[in-house]
Amino acid sequence: MPADTPSPGGERYARHEALSLIGAAGQHKLARSSVLVLGCGSLGSAQAMLLARAGIGRLIVADRDFVQLFNLPTQILYDENDVKARAPKAEAAARRLRAINPEIKIEPVVVNVTAGNIEELVGRADLVIDGADNFETRFLLNDAAVKAGKPWVYGGVLGVDGMVLAVRPGVGPCLRCLFELPPAGGRLPTCDAFGVLNAAAVWVASLQVTEAIKILTGAPYEGHKLHTLDIWRGTASPVAAERKPDCSCCGRRNFEFLKPA
Ligand SMILES: [Zn+2]
Incomplete structure (x- = not known):
């Protein structure tokens, strides 16, 4: 794309185009991209807002829940009118x-993500960003994305801590290279019981969106990193993450979460 190509939205994207890491060429790539935001709670709200403002050409927003009052402190897309209307989050x-x-x-897609529909959902977009609130959905997503060779960006938040990993199938580790299996039911604390700081969710989402923009604009690849964040202490630590050659998913291509139980 020539550097003097007009920007997709004129003045709208001027500040991103001025950023040498994106530029007019990068902005055009974003305008031609599609992203699936899988889950639109505390992470997905912030992801979707940033991606829409960044000018991703097509955004698919999938969630199964309705907006409730206790969502408002952490889920930055919604307001009291949505609570009163019992609006589906996706809509x-x-x-x-x-x-x-x-x-x-x-x-918008109001949907309960299952093994029966995850592949169709993943197939709709160039990249998937993880806004899920449970590991079962993430392992489904990992199987479907690796099977399709599609990048996705894992993100998790709990309390004031978070983790982010950009999964590039065939290049770097997948979720199962790092976590062999989802935690057994009820063994892992959830945001429902443990709580979550709104700023921690936005920080995790911001890092996920940055990884997504890097992939979509073709930014130079800087190696595989699992980012662990602690917003209370203000620390972000990238650690090297490696592929497991015998990984059930990306190594042996045994997509067991997609198979009926
Ligand atoms: Zn793997």
Whole structure:
């Protein structure tokens, strides 16, 4: 793409285009990209808002829940009107995102993600960003994305801590290279019981969106890193993450989570 190509939205993206890491060429790549935001809670709200503002050409927002009052402190796309209307999060998110950026396509999907529909969902986008609130969904996503050779960005947040990993199938480790199996039911604390700091969720989402933008714009690859964040202490630590040659998913290509139980 020539550097003097007009920007997709004129003045709208001027500050991102001025950033040498993105530029006009990068902005055009974002405008031609599609991203699936899988889960639109505390992480997904912040991801979807940043991605829409960044001018991703097509955003698919998938969630199964309704907006509730206790969501408002941490889920930054929603307001009290959505609570009163008992609005599905995907539809409330789409309304807000269209108001933020009417130049892009927004596709809400009210859906309970299962082994039966994850591959179709993943197939709709160039990249998937993880806004899920449970490991079962993430292992489904990992199988479907690795099978399709599609990049996805893992993110988890609990309390004031978070983790982020960009999964590039065939290049770097997948989720199962790092975590062989999801934690047994009820063994891992959840945000419902343990709580979550809103700023921690936004920080994790911001790092996920940065990884997504790097992949979509073709930024130079800097190696495989698992990022661990602690916003209370203000620390972010990238640690090298390696592929396991015998990984059930990306090594042996045994996509067991996609198979019926
Ligand atoms: Zn793997």
